[in-house]
Amino acid sequence: MHYQTTVRTDADYADIPKAAAFIIDRESAQSILRLSALIKANGLHCLELFDYRVDWDWGDAEGSTEAETLVVFAEEFCFSAMVKHTNVEIRTEQKRCADLAHFHGLSFDEAGTPEDAFVDHVASLSMWDWDDDKGAALNECEEPSEGYQDSHEALMGLIEAARDLLAKKAAHVEERVQDRETPALVLVKPEESGSDYVLQDGSPSCRITVGSISVHVRRNTDTGDEGVIVDLFPRGAEDESLASTYAFFQDAEEELCSDRGIDLDDVSEWVGLHYQRNFEAEPAAARYDWIKRYLESHRDGELAQAA
Numbered sequence: 001m002h003y004q005t006t007v008r009t010d011a012d013y014a015d016i017p018k019a020a021a022f023i024i025d026r027e028s029a030q031s032i033l034r035l036s037a038l039i040k041a042n043g044l045h046c047l048e049l050f051d052y053r054v055d056w057d058w059g060d061a062e063g064s065t066e067a068e069t070l071v072v073f074a075e076e077f078c079f080s081a082m083v084k085h086t087n088v089e090i091r092t093e094q095k096r097c098a099d100l101a102h103f104h105g106l107s108f109d110e111a112g113t114p115e116d117a118f119v120d121h122v123a124s125l126s127m128w129d130w131d132d133d134k135g136a137a138l139n140e141c142e143e144p145s146e147g148y149q150d151s152h153e154a155l156m157g158l159i160e161a162a163r164d165l166l167a168k169k170a171a172h173v174e175e176r177v178q179d180r181e182t183p184a185l186v187l188v189k190p191e192e193s194g195s196d197y198v199l200q201d202g203s204p205s206c207r208i209t210v211g212s213i214s215v216h217v218r219r220n221t222d223t224g225d226e227g228v229i230v231d232l233f234p235r236g237a238e239d240e241s242l243a244s245t246y247a248f249f250q251d252a253e254e255e256l257c258s259d260r261g262i263d264l265d266d267v268s269e270w271v272g273l274h275y276q277r278n279f280e281a282e283p284a285a286a287r288y289d290w291i292k293r294y295l296e297s298h299r300d301g302e303l304a305q306a307a
Contacts, residue, residue: 001029001103005093007056014088015063017056022079022092029104035072036097046073054079054092065090072097130156201283214238220246226284227251249284253291260295267294 001024007017024032035047051070056063065081076094083090101107126141129152143152184203188196199206205218216231216238227248231241257264268279271290279290 001025001100003092003095005095007090007092009088009090011088014083014086015061016083016088016090017063018059019057020054020079020092021057022054024100026104026106029100029106032070032072032077033097033101033106036074036077039072040074046071048072048080051079054081056081056090127156127159128152132160198285201285209235211235213242220248249287253287256291262294262298264291267291270294270297
């Protein structure tokens with residue numbers, strides 16, 4: 001997951017980076033979620049680890065950092081550093097652990113228990129002089145020189161049990177990912193990266209966070225006039241909106257036709273005559289596609305006549 005954030009400090013008149021960028025891959029996300037669980041389980045404020053992954057953007061200024069750390073809280077995380085040769089501490093914006101877990105298909109509630117850390121550690125140990133449940137020999141290291149029999153049988157059984165637990169957990173996560181609801185927003189052109197998205201027909205609404213503002217986009221189906229309602233709320237305090245607006249699909253379709261110099265009734269008649277479809281009964285997205293096809297068809301006809 002790619003992040004770009006602003007940078008803050010409590011120091012007055014300090015030269016600091018104007019922005020920061022970093023990537024959290026799946027393995028790092030699992031580590032962050034485990035630390036989060038440890039913090040909640042033990043009533044801690046935060047945990048810090050040395051971490052130098054952040055790209056600090058100083059812009060036109062000159063500067064460098066040292067003592068860079070990953071800072072994990074119960075629900076959020078960020079990165080911290082000291083501006084070199086000063087006592088100025090800088091930090092990135094705090095990001096939600098729940099968002100990180102969702103992006104990587106992890107469970108925020110389950111991904112970070114001490115038991116998980118133990119299982120991961122034991123499962124990483126090497127096995128020797130052992131056959132798995134299918135009879136295949138496992139010799140991943142040299143056998144120990146002392147205490148062979150007792151330690152061998154106990155440890156091999158422990159490793160097998162841990163690996164069995166991990167396999168079951170991976171299968172459960174895969175099932176959860178497969179059963180997950182289709183995202184409300186999808187790229188207009190999935191084969192390309194970009195910022196243009198479509199609210200899918202089966203999704204009644206979506207939320208988009210922009211800084212401290214939460215944007216709620218929802219379909220209006222309460223009245224006979226279908227359209228879209230957009231409400232803007234303070235992020236984290238969504239009881240009363242800051243501003244609202246709305247528009248109807250039919251008004252947008254009529255405006256589009258007027259802008260292109262065509263009549264919406266002509267489009268409806270063309271769809272019924274050539275495709276035996278009731279234009280008015282089609283969903284809004286389908287009506288928009290019919291208008292585009294009508295425009296393309298008549299543009300091709302005009303070009304043919306001109307030739």
